[in-house]
Amino acid sequence: MIRLENIRKSFDGEEVLHGIDATFEAGKCNLVIGKSGSGKTVLVKCIVGLFKVSAGHIYFNNVDITRASKKEMRLLRQEIGMLFQGGALFDSKSVEENVRFPLDMFTNKSDKEKRMRVDEVLERVNLQGQNQKMPSEISGGMKKRVGIARAIVMNPKYLFCDEPNSGLDPQTSLVIDHLIYEITKEYSITTVVNTHDMNSVMEIGENIIFLHKGCVEWSGNHDNVLTSDNQLLEDFIFASSFLKRAKEALVQGK
Amino acid sequence: MSIFTSIGQYMILMSHIFSRPENGRMYYKEVMRQMNAIGVGSIPIVALISFFIGAVTAVQTAFQFVGSFIPPYYVGYVVRDTMLLELSSTITCLVLAGKVGSNLASELGTMRITEQIDALEIMGINTGSYLIGPKVIAAVVTIPLLVILSSALGILGGYMAVATSHTIKISEYLRGLHAFFDPYYVTIMLIKALVFGFLLTSISSFYGYYVEGGAYELGKSSTKAVVISSVAILLADYVLAFLLT
Numbered sequence: 001m002i003r004l005e006n007i008r009k010s011f012d013g014e015e016v017l018h019g020i021d022a023t024f025e026a027g028k029c030n031l032v033i034g035k036s037g038s039g040k041t042v043l044v045k046c047i048v049g050l051f052k053v054s055a056g057h058i059y060f061n062n063v064d065i066t067r068a069s070k071k072e073m074r075l076l077r078q079e080i081g082m083l084f085q086g087g088a089l090f091d092s093k094s095v096e097e098n099v100r101f102p103l104d105m106f107t108n109k110s111d112k113e114k115r116m117r118v119d120e121v122l123e124r125v126n127l128q129g130q131n132q133k134m135p136s137e138i139s140g141g142m143k144k145r146v147g148i149a150r151a152i153v154m155n156p157k158y159l160f161c162d163e164p165n166s167g168l169d170p171q172t173s174l175v176i177d178h179l180i181y182e183i184t185k186e187y188s189i190t191t192v193v194n195t196h197d198m199n200s201v202m203e204i205g206e207n208i209i210f211l212h213k214g215c216v217e218w219s220g221n222h223d224n225v226l227t228s229d230n231q232l233l234e235d236f237i238f239a240s241s242f243l244k245r246a247k248e249a250l251v252q253g254k
Numbered sequence: 255m256s257i258f259t260s261i262g263q264y265m266i267l268m269s270h271i272f273s274r275p276e277n278g279r280m281y282y283k284e285v286m287r288q289m290n291a292i293g294v295g296s297i298p299i300v301a302l303i304s305f306f307i308g309a310v311t312a313v314q315t316a317f318q319f320v321g322s323f324i325p326p327y328y329v330g331y332v333v334r335d336t337m338l339l340e341l342s343s344t345i346t347c348l349v350l351a352g353k354v355g356s357n358l359a360s361e362l363g364t365m366r367i368t369e370q371i372d373a374l375e376i377m378g379i380n381t382g383s384y385l386i387g388p389k390v391i392a393a394v395v396t397i398p399l400l401v402i403l404s405s406a407l408g409i410l411g412g413y414m415a416v417a418t419s420h421t422i423k424i425s426e427y428l429r430g431l432h433a434f435f436d437p438y439y440v441t442i443m444l445i446k447a448l449v450f451g452f453l454l455t456s457i458s459s460f461y462g463y464y465v466e467g468g469a470y471e472l473g474k475s476s477t478k479a480v481v482i483s484s485v486a487i488l489l490a491d492y493v494l495a496f497l498l499t
Contacts (some may be wrong), residue, residue, distance in 0.1 A: 054378060077375075077376055088370050105377065
């Protein structure tokens with residue numbers, strides 16, 4: 001479980017997160033949603049320690065990481081997997097080398113054990129047999145799946161996904177969403193997904209916080225997100241004319 | 255960013271570079287890979303430039319000396335000492351600042367922009383140590399070797415120029431190569447190569463590592479890396495000339 005207490009973050013004197021309180025539960029897909037510029041990515045980068053918070057506390061299973069030493073932080077990071085928006089695969093390494101990298105760096109496993117583990121996670125993300133391909137030879141969706149494989153290869157306790165569906169077609173997005181959901185359940189990981197994709201919200205949003213201008217404007221789950229009477233949330237969800245018409249049709253019973 | 259902020263950031267990055275690596279074996283593999291890229295990959299350009307610099311120095315010096323009261327064998331002596339004391343180390347490192355420096359800055363800058371450095375940080379890896387440390391170590395090991403190669407090829411270039419132009423006798427050139435030789439000059443050359451190698455890799459890596467933005471900023475940063483490391487090499491050359499001679 002991850003708990004945030006009064007998280008504030010400023011850049012050059014300008015505050016972009018204004019006291020965020022939230023809890024991300026273990027074994028659930030926790031979503032951070034909001035418009036571009038609402039502070040989602042900054043919040044996720046603060047949680048994983050890429051940005052230092054200006055104030056507040058972040059607890060990973062009751063351990064406050066804002067007060068953790070560098071060594072404690074390094075150890076904690078080995079329990080964290082992250083899927084970046086563009087995949088962030090190492091260009092000079094093959095799919096197998098990318099996935100194997102954390103194992104090479106942090107474990108004393110034999111070569112055979114490492115290969116078996118890499119094959120296992122690649123099979124889990126439906127990329128068996130793609131070991132020798134280079135990142136430049138695979139599609140956007142495959143890059144995301146390699147990113148997921150690399151993120152879970154060390155059996156992390158926490159998984160962070162920064163806009164996992166950006167740049168993907170709706171069908172591939174759905175595949176990625178289901179993969180994230182299944183992995184969360186399978187390994188009982190605390191998953192935090194930062195997204196503005198409404199399909200993801202409806203598919204995997206078990207615990208959702210909606211950010212607006214650096215504040216938590218609403219929290220709930222995919223069952224009550226559509227029925228919320230929060231105007232800002234409604235404006236965000238029904239921003240597209242397609243969804244607006246769908247809602248109107250639903251209300252009119254067509 | 256002010257110059258003082260840049261210097262401060264550079265110092266902090268250098269302190270990270272020399273911290274203990276997470277995995278010695280992976281670090282060693284990366285050092286070997288970089289030695290191949292920086293050292294072996296630069297042999298053709300260094301060889302070409304050094305050969306012609308030696309040849310031109312021999313021709314120019316012979317042109318000045320012939321017909322004067324200076325003995326002709328001084329041509330070999332001048333080529334040898336200018337190669338050892340100045341041209342091999344400085345010109346080689348200035349060329350490498352362009353070739354290797356821009357390459358390092360763009361490689362690290364691309365890694366920064368595409369979040370590959372963030373991905374390494376998330377894994378708990380000290381990116382300064384893992385990404386820049388091996389480059390610096392590879393440079394301070396291979397660049398002195400390249401400079402040794404450069405002076406040998408420069409002297410050979412001088413020999414070929416004398417042999418083909420017949421401005422002085424080859425035996426005079428060879429006599430000059432042996433005249434007044436001070437082995438300390440080789441020490442100076444190696445110290446310079448080591449310092450310049452460190453400067454060009456660390457400065458170029460610094461500009462790549464802290465890139466912010468996109469392709470435009472990456473291009474600017476790459477250019478800045480080459481310019482600043484070249485200026486740093488020239489300044490260090492001046493300081494070392496005072497300190498070592």
